[in-house]
Amino acid sequence: MSVLVYTESENGNFKKIAFETASYAKEVANMLGTTVTAIAINVENPSELSKYGVDKVLTVNNDKLTNFNAKAYADAIRQAATKESAKVVVINSSANDKYLAPVLAVDLNAGYASNVVALPVSTEPFKVKRTAFTNKAFNITAINADVKLIGLAKNSFGLKESDGAATAEAFEPSLKDEDFNISVKSVDKATGKVTIADAEIVVSGGRGLKGPENWGMIEDLAAVLGAATACSKPVSDMGWRPHEEHVGQTGKPVASNLYIAVGISGAIQHLAGINASKVKVVINNDPEAPFFKAADYGIVGDAFEVVPKLVEKLKEFKANNA
Amino acid sequence: MKILVCISHVPDTTSKINFTENDTKFDTNGVQFVINPNDEFGLTRAIWFKEKQGASVTVVNVGGTETEPTLRKALAIGADEAIRVNAEPTDGFFVAKQLAKVVQDGGYDLIIAGRESIDYNGGMVPGMLATLTNANFVNTCIGLEIDGNTATAIREIDGGKETLKTNLPLVVGAQKGLVEESDLRIPNMRGIMMARKKQLAVTEPAEATQATKAVQFEKPAPKGEVKLISPDNVDELVDLLHNEAKVI
Numbered sequence: 001m002s003v004l005v006y007t008e009s010e011n012g013n014f015k016k017i018a019f020e021t022a023s024y025a026k027e028v029a030n031m032l033g034t035t036v037t038a039i040a041i042n043v044e045n046p047s048e049l050s051k052y053g054v055d056k057v058l059t060v061n062n063d064k065l066t067n068f069n070a071k072a073y074a075d076a077i078r079q080a081a082t083k084e085s086a087k088v089v090v091i092n093s094s095a096n097d098k099y100l101a102p103v104l105a106v107d108l109n110a111g112y113a114s115n116v117v118a119l120p121v122s123t124e125p126f127k128v129k130r131t132a133f134t135n136k137a138f139n140i141t142a143i144n145a146d147v148k149l150i151g152l153a154k155n156s157f158g159l160k161e162s163d164g165a166a167t168a169e170a171f172e173p174s175l176k177d178e179d180f181n182i183s184v185k186s187v188d189k190a191t192g193k194v195t196i197a198d199a200e201i202v203v204s205g206g207r208g209l210k211g212p213e214n215w216g217m218i219e220d221l222a223a224v225l226g227a228a229t230a231c232s233k234p235v236s237d238m239g240w241r242p243h244e245e246h247v248g249q250t251g252k253p254v255a256s257n258l259y260i261a262v263g264i265s266g267a268i269q270h271l272a273g274i275n276a277s278k279v280k281v282v283i284n285n286d287p288e289a290p291f292f293k294a295a296d297y298g299i300v301g302d303a304f305e306v307v308p309k310l311v312e313k314l315k316e317f318k319a320n321n322a
Numbered sequence: 323m324k325i326l327v328c329i330s331h332v333p334d335t336t337s338k339i340n341f342t343e344n345d346t347k348f349d350t351n352g353v354q355f356v357i358n359p360n361d362e363f364g365l366t367r368a369i370w371f372k373e374k375q376g377a378s379v380t381v382v383n384v385g386g387t388e389t390e391p392t393l394r395k396a397l398a399i400g401a402d403e404a405i406r407v408n409a410e411p412t413d414g415f416f417v418a419k420q421l422a423k424v425v426q427d428g429g430y431d432l433i434i435a436g437r438e439s440i441d442y443n444g445g446m447v448p449g450m451l452a453t454l455t456n457a458n459f460v461n462t463c464i465g466l467e468i469d470g471n472t473a474t475a476i477r478e479i480d481g482g483k484e485t486l487k488t489n490l491p492l493v494v495g496a497q498k499g500l501v502e503e504s505d506l507r508i509p510n511m512r513g514i515m516m517a518r519k520k521q522l523a524v525t526e527p528a529e530a531t532q533a534t535k536a537v538q539f540e541k542p543a544p545k546g547e548v549k550l551i552s553p554d555n556v557d558e559l560v561d562l563l564h565n566e567a568k569v570i
Contacts (some may be wrong), residue, residue, distance in 0.1 A: 052542050070459065095478065106454055112414070131509075139442075144533060180489055182488040184486055185487050187479070187483075189482070196480075236503075257569045299550070
């Protein structure tokens with residue numbers, strides 16, 4: 001009985017969240033006194049998981065799984081879980097993992113807890129801490145089913161290295177025709193751009209920017225930090241920025257290490273969306289902006305003066321610390 | 323085309339969140355409840371199909387009598403009929419099983435549910451419902467066209483979007499982008515009057531076990547004071563981010 005972890009990859013390489021999810025699975029396995037088995041789909045170097053405590057990797061190589069497909073991926077993971085008699089299955093909270101998790105939960109007749117932010121509070125009964133009310137609160141969820149499916153919230157656990165060597169074992173799940181009832185016609189993905197989902201740092205702009213023509217300085221600040229760009233709801237509603245950049249309760253949640261808000265007053269819905277970020281910086285000319293109450297660092301000042309200065313100082317900092 | 327839109331009855335996005343009974347229950351005192359925003363995008367798209375292509379739109383909710391005003395609002399916006407499954411929506415798996423029964427009894431072609439509710443954020447109901455009813459499933463859907471039995475859906479992926487083709491029956495996890503914010507409708511007086519005459523059926527729940535249970539709530543620890551930095555001294559911010567916060 002292993003803990004099974006699904007390790008997400010892209011173009012043959014593990015995503016960083018795969019290592020975080022594996023690190024978490026290792027700790028859960030330690031709590032249960034068992035080993036960790038990973039399932040890796042179309043990955044070139046599965047042994048990379050050794051560093052994060054994985055004992056065995058089930059390697060799936062199948063051209064039909066080149067494009068992510070929730071049903072087929074869930075089918076493969078279910079078969080791996082059954083083969084390993086896994087009572088705990090760990091996945092992440094990426095868009096793809098959240099797509100396949102409920103399908104997998106039904107397939108495994110598992111109890112599923114998403115957005116889990118810490119190791120289990122207890123294993124008998126099995127209880128985990130997860131976010132609720134869009135980061136305005138936490139709840140302890142008891143999973144009563146025989147199989148527990150945990151969706152780990154991104155950036156909530158970090159990477160934890162441990163000694164060991166993962167053995168690789170080829171695994172060929174039997175996939176059904178109906179797993180492929182949905183076909184991908186096209187993928188439109190910005191290349192070379194840091195996405196909000198993967199970003200360690202997010203730079204976000206609000207109405208204080210006064211118009212889309214002023215977004216250059218947000219992009220400059222993001223570029224020097226290697227950050228993703230984002231925006232508040234009014235900005236996306238007015239069409240200044242695309243809705244996929246909208247961060248907040250009805251937009252995207254952000255769990256970055258650093259979140260810089262420029263010209264955003266901090267409505268309760270926006271704060272809910274960014275609460276999971278570790279360090280928050282606010283630049284706003286209104287000292288009464290509610291965001292200052294939620295921030296770690298703040299500058300009360302004109303964004304049009306402060307941001308270009310900050311970009312210059314960061315460039316100097318980067319040059320000196322290269 | 324028969325469309326079913328699954329509606330969650332959730333606290334308004336501006337609600338302050340508190341708990342009672344030794345932090346084991348959500349405190350509904352003074353809280354305004356609304357249609358879950360992700361469901362509202364789905365409902366609006368369903369009404370669009372009804373008006374442009376011809377469809378019937380049923381809304382369904384799993385909940386007690388207190389959720390009926392939310393269903394009536396959906397009727398006032400333009401849904402044709404409503405169903406309330408008379409059970410407390412304690413767990414996503416339980417809710418999905420109740421909805422699966424409604425889907426099977428009603429023979430719906432397209433089922434739309436928000437990608438997640440803004441209260442428990444489980445994000446599990448649409449996918450579970452699709453799997454339980456053996457329907458196709460597209461999550462985080464930001465575009466949907468139906469032509470006969472064929473659906474073309476656009477879903478948001480990390481850093482972009484993907485266009486998918488599939489067949490009905492289909493379950494869609496809706497979100498912002500499926501319709502524009504400006505297309506969301508506010509019920510007008512005529513809609514409210516008509517909603518009073520529309521059918522709101524109440525059905526008893528199917529037997530289903532609860533796979534998970536929220537047993538305790540807590541609020542995030544209070545935040546310390548913000549450290550204010552002079553706008554003339556952005557060097558200090560760079561220094562703090564590097565040496566104190568260690569994020570750059």
